[in-house]
Amino acid sequence: MSGEPSFTLDGQQIPFQEGQTVMQAALEAGVYIPHLCFNPEFTPHGSCRVCLVKVNNRMQAACTTPAAGGQTVQSETEELREIRRGILQMLFVEGNHVCPACEKSGACQLQAVAYYVGMLAPHFKHFYPRRPVDASHPDAVIDFNRCIMCELCVRASRDVDGKNIFAVEGRGIQAHLVVNTPSGQLGATGFSLHDKAAQVCPTGSILTKHRGYDIPIGQRLYDRKPINVVGDVAQLPDSQGGRRHD
Amino acid sequence: MAESSMLTETIRDIVQHHGGMPTRLLQILRDVQDRLTWLSPETLERVAEELSISPNKVRSVAEFYSFLYTTPRGRYDILFSDNITDRMLGNRELLHYLCSRLKVSIGETRADGLVTVGTTSCTGMCDQGPAALVNGYTLTRLNPSRLDGIANLIESRIPLAEWPRELFEVYSNLRRADILLGRHFADGSALRAGLKRGPEAIMEEMVKSGLRGQGGAGFGSAAKWISCRNAPGNVKYVVCNADEGEPGTFKDRVLMQDFADLVFEGMTLCGRVIGAQHGFVYLRGEYRYMLNPLKAILQRRREAGLLGEAILGDASFNFDIEIHLGAGAYVCGEESALIESLEGKHGVPRIRPPFPTTHGYLNKPTVVNNVETFAAAAKIAVEGGDWFASRGTAQSKGTKLLSVSGDCERPGIYEYPFGITVHQVLEDCGAHDAQGIQMAGPAGHMISAQQFGRRICFEDLATGGSFMVFDQKRDILDGVRNFAHFFVHESCGFCTPCRVGTSLMRDLIDKVHTGHGTRYDLEEMCKLGRIMQAGCHCGLGQTAPNPVLDSLDQFPEAYERRLRSTAYEPAFDLNAALEEARQLTGRSDPGAYLNEEDLLVGAMP
Known part of the structure; x- marks a missing residue:
């Protein structure tokens, strides 16, 4: 049992390499820890807090906590499920998420994670914020009502596409996603469907125009199997109902 | 066109002034903003151009800080401090009074662009409130006659520089001094001791002293300095956290105002020990009135050979200090958010580890200490670690400055050895009828009279220094509600449980406060509080539910008497929800209200 270091996750030994986080090591070992702002292709952000785990009895975000030999990590406990459910419910009431009317329903990571943690209703009082929809771009539409502030599009556009199209402005509950042009319109940017930023949204905020309901409800990504089996929508190829344009 | 080139000129000058x-x-x-009263989209674009950075970076900073305005403000911008201690002193009445004198609504700019009147978080003048800021400068001890004078000055468009000085007078109210503030400190003595004995010996004294971070977190100061000293790299930084934002705290203000040399000397000594040549003081925006006096003290120290190049004639001892002014963001008191702000960004706390001692300002090893910690370090260098450790308790050596305010006869600064009981403090400050104390500010703990025997130290009641007294005639829920609104305003918005949770908590406490709460709502508050404590990214969100959870535990009767007997009450107010319909139809007759009681509420201004 010498050589590779490991930690235990819900009793299971998880090997890791130096420099990996708890999340990265768990995913590599095929163990799912629910997450939204984490995407294995990007530097961890730690903002959604859905991946909370108990590391040696302390609450930590799995995506930002370095793995260390001998750690005891708890993930699938009722306590953590309840906290995660609460955080998901917060995300749902903060924006305007109307799943039955959303083209992304069934292939939405937010919805799938919500089901995974056992969330059946938003529970908290809805904020009903007034947010616009931006349909100025010929190929894509942004519905800010569904934004959960994960900043994946911000990171993808800045770090991968080199376009820096998105940003977050404001503070506290006023913080919101913006498009980086004087008009604030996506149509005025060089945004393209081939951008990484077009493929990373875990909700239905950034949608492709002209192709609605290609896959019927009932046959969508998460309709038959849960997210811990299927994986993240952004990590799956288009042919499997994912976002990746291979 | 001429106007636009003048704008470019102005901005270019300022940007060049900042290198x-x-x-x-x-x-x-x-x-x-000082020059133009607000930051228009065009202004922000120009700043971005002059700095050759992306416009969104500039916008995100402008949108983040409370004291930066992206909508037009009056030439006179008045912000009333709205801490619970200001409220106890009647600030709301004064706010309404000034608004009616100036014929302006709260938070709005008057049509002629002359004046804006609004509110802001605690300005650190709790011992001499109600307080306010005018164009960022502190006004103290407001009352109707002072406000009459202020209204006249504004209507007559008298420049701020010509306003009577007594309006801006800030008292120190130093009520009790112990070893830190009681004994005279000779400028340069700590640096001389440092040079004579060497960095290792100073660190040894720091270890012996047992000094812990006086901002409230209590991390061992020697360990921080040693870790930074040992961190690889030639460029290191010393940062003094003077972003004293915790409501009810004002001891750093008094230290900076009356003991700045002691603080600067502690920073310089730290620079010598860790091998840093550059220090920053992050001074909270609310203490802007101190900026020029502090700069003058720095200059005097340079001239005296206590700062700058070849300090005390030692060619190897170079260290200088720069003051960075905050702009109204409580979260910047968190050390990694403070560093972000120092780097010119919006203040979102970083992911830790790595910690600032290895990856701080510009990712270089950095010591961030509280004002009081640096002051104590300077004294320790002169008097020795044993001297400091002779006061206090086993785990909490030395003394602590308390900022005492609220319902007491003698509010002000009290220096005590660690281990003092709450009861003793109450007796000394003349609080004869206290029902509770908000200890260490809203992020700390609320305790009731049964606990006044507890001791102030890291083993028992840890504190950064805020001590707000509520007497028997106060409604505890007024305080809880004030704190809940404070956290909504100060959440940075980065992580979900703080961004959303603070608003949910505010709505719940408002619901109970207005008499619409039920037992179910109290359970909801507990549940929500637990999620925030467990899940938030930084200390702000993790401690934000404390006032609610503590008061539920310590003052259940304050809630009980407001509860509806029903098991459940909807979160929305049906009568208020009908208001839009009433306005659309122009109805105000009794039939347009659900019942008589609502008619009265609805008719209120």
Whole structure:
């Protein structure tokens, strides 16, 4: 049992390499820890807090906590499920998420994670914020009502596409996603469907125009199997109902 | 066109004055706003151009800080401090009084662009409130006659520089001194001791002293200095956290105002020990009135050979200090958010580890200490670690400055050895009828009279220094509600449980406060509080539910008497929801209200 270091996750030994986080090591070992702002292709952000785990009895975000030999990590406990459910419910009431009317329903990571943690209703009082929809771009539409502030599009556009199209402005509950042009319109940017930023949204905020309901409800990504089996929508190829344009 | 080139000129001058450095962005925006009263989209674009950075970076900073305005403000911008201690002293009545004198609504700019009147978080003048800021400068001890004078000055468009000085007078109210403030300190003595004995010996004294971070977190100061000293790299930084934002705290203000040499000397000594040549004081925006006096003290120290190059004639001892002014963001008191702000960004706390001692300012090893910690370090260098450790308790050596305010006869600064009981403090400050104390500010703990025997130290009641007294005639829920609104305003918005949770908590406490709460709502508050404590990214969100959870535990009767007997009450107010329909139909007759009681509420201004 010498050589590779490991930690235990819900009793299971998880090997890791130096420099990996708890999340990265768990995913590599095929163990799912629910997450939204984490995407294995990007530097961890730690903002959604859905991946909370108990590391040696302390609450930590799995995506930002370095793995260390001998750690005891708890993930699938009722306590953590309840906290995660609460955080998901917060995300749902903060924006305007109307799943039955959303083209992304069934292939939405937010919805799938919500089901995974056992969330059946938003529970908290809805904020009903007034947010616009931006349909100025010929190929894509942004519905800010569904934004959960994960900043994946911000990171993808800045770090991968080199376009820096998105940003977050404001503070506290006023913080919101913006498009980086004087008009604030996506149509005025060089945004393209081939951008990484077009493929990373875990909700239905950034949608492709002209192709609605290609896959019927009932046959969508998460309709038959849960997210811990299927994986993240952004990590799956288009042919499997994912976002990746291979 | 001429106007636009003048704008470019103005901005170019300011940017050049700051060396064209993007790390100075917050300072640049403050200066630009001073000149133009607000930051228009065009202004922000120009600043970005002059600094050659992306416009969204500039906008995100401008949108983040409370004291930066992206909508037009009056030439006179008045912000009433709205801490619970200001409220106890009647600030709301005064706010309404001034608004009616100036014929302006709260938070709005008067049509002629002359004046704006609004509110802001605690300005650190709790011992001499109600307080306010005018164009960022502190006004104290407000009352109707002072406000009459202020209204006249504004209507007559008298420049701020010509306003009577007594309006801006800030008292120190130093009520009790112990070893830190009681004994005279000779400028330069700590540096001389440092040079004579060497960095290792100073660190040894620091270890012996047992000094812990006086901002409230209590991390061992020697361990921090040693870790930073041992961190690889030639460029290191010393940062003094003077972003004293915790409501009810004002001891750092008094230290900076009356003991700045002691603080600067502690920073310089730290620079010598860890091998840093550059220090920053992050001074909270609310203490702007101190900026020029502090700069003058720094200059005097340079001239005396206590700062700058070849300190005390030692060619190997170079260290200088720069003051960075905040702009109204409580979260910047968190050390990694403070560093972000120093770098010219919006203040979102970083992911830790790595910690600032290895990856701080510009990712270089950095010591961030509280004002009081640096002051104590300077004294320890002179008097020795044993001297400091002779006061206090086993785990909490030395003394602590308390900022005492609220319902007591003698509010002000009290220096005590660690281990003092709450009861003793109450007796000394003349609080004869206390029902509770908000200890260490809203992020700390609320305790009731049964616990006044507890001791102030890290083993028992840890504190950064805030001590707010509520007497028997106060409604505890007024305080809880004030704190809940404070956290909504100060959440940075980065992580979900704080961004959303603070608003949910505010709505729940408002619901109970207005008599619409039920037992179910109290359970909801507990559940929500637990999620925030467990899940938030930084200390702000983790401690934000404390006032609610503590008061539920310590003052259940304050809730009980307001509860509806029903098991459940909807979160929305049906009568209020009908208001839009009433306005659309122009109805105000009794039939348009659900019942008589609502008619009265609805008719209120």
